Amino acid sequence: AQTVTQSQPEMSVQEAETVTLSCTYDTSESDYYLFWYKQPPSRQMILVIRQEAYKQQNATENRFSVNFQKAAKSFSLKISDSQLGDAAMYFCAYRMEYGNKLVFGAGTILRVKS
């Protein structure tokens, strides 16, 4: 079974600074998808970024970028120029290539200090 591990229960960053959230996963599959979801206090689940395992190029969405290391099964999220609105719980998630379910990590609470 696939598992996703987020080893940082909580992180803090100063406004305008950069922070990196860690995620590792375990799978025997060669093709799959990885995602980062943001859950603010409203509890809405918001897709931040996704990465296809077959792509070597790291995904980027504005201030959000990932460092995908397939061999190491690592998928970290970098948030640049952090803003107060970035404060939330961040979940790393995995999905098999032809699978339906998302497997989530335990989440990392990100606090942004002004």
Added chain:
Amino acid sequence: AAGVIQSPRHLIKEKRETATLKCYPIPRHDTVYWYQQGPGQDPQFLISFYEKMQSDKGSIPDRFSAQQFSDYHSELNMSSLELGDSALYFCASSLGGPSYEQYFGPGTRLTVT
């Protein structure tokens, strides 16, 4: 842009009662997923439907059932409710196929007393 609609947003039930949660996917989306998020936990996959057929099943209790209707909306029926069923229930939808993201609704908060 239209999003996933879930109703009700909040629901309070007593033990042993029945609850029905509804999900209206984004227009043209043909796949629906249900997740349960307990307090302080990550979302857990319950069940999914593609074109009105069950496509995958996760850790859904036998007391729960779900279906997808001809208009693609879905309902999650929960019977003999237990205190442990108190959670945030998310519905997500996608256009189907392996390369499409799941877009989540705002969730239904179920409290069982």
